[in-house]
Amino acid sequence: MNIIAVFVWYFLVDRYFKLLILCIVYLTAPVVMATGSCANLLVHQSKTDGIIQTGDYSPYSNNVDCSWNISANTMLQLEFLRFHVWDSKDYLFVYDGGSSSSPLIAKFSNASYYPLTPLPAPVTSSTKKLYVRFVSDASSTADGILARYQGTVHIKNPC
Numbered sequence: 001m002n003i004i005a006v007f008v009w010y011f012l013v014d015r016y017f018k019l020l021i022l023c024i025v026y027l028t029a030p031v032v033m034a035t036g037s038c039a040n041l042l043v044h045q046s047k048t049d050g051i052i053q054t055g056d057y058s059p060y061s062n063n064v065d066c067s068w069n070i071s072a073n074t075m076l077q078l079e080f081l082r083f084h085v086w087d088s089k090d091y092l093f094v095y096d097g098g099s100s101s102s103p104l105i106a107k108f109s110n111a112s113y114y115p116l117t118p119l120p121a122p123v124t125s126s127t128k129k130l131y132v133r134f135v136s137d138a139s140s141t142a143d144g145i146l147a148r149y150q151g152t153v154h155i156k157n158p159c
Helices: none
Strands: 002-012 018-028 032-036 042-045 049-053 065-072 075-084 091-095 104-108 129-135 144-152
Touching: 032 042, 032 049, 032 144, 065 075, 075 129, 129 144
Parallel strands: none
Antiparallel strands: 002 018, 032 065, 042 049, 049 144, 065 129, 075 144, 091 104, 091 129
């Protein structure tokens, strides 16, 4: 899918002269792909977005080590819809690239006073890839993570 954005600027230079600037920007809509290392945790996937989760509306298991590799033709954003993991025991890592050797841009764990803890802020890549990894220990579990990923389009100084 392609998007055409039209920008129009109108200036009055003096009483008799008007200046109209028309700028047409042709954009390609984001196309996103994702793979996951754990079965049934990549729950929704379309060409433009998807959902990842750590459990199907039930607590995640102990000793989980799952990862998701998300790529697109644009930068990516990961937005949290649910985030409840065991505080300082279980973690979600988000890397700006296609592997755990990419720069770490976010590391999340939950406070123990859930549900009062706010959701983490969305995470945006600076590349066209995100690598997301969830790790739990052997002690306790919680409701887990539900997150939406999508491609982003940023227009800076279009003309």
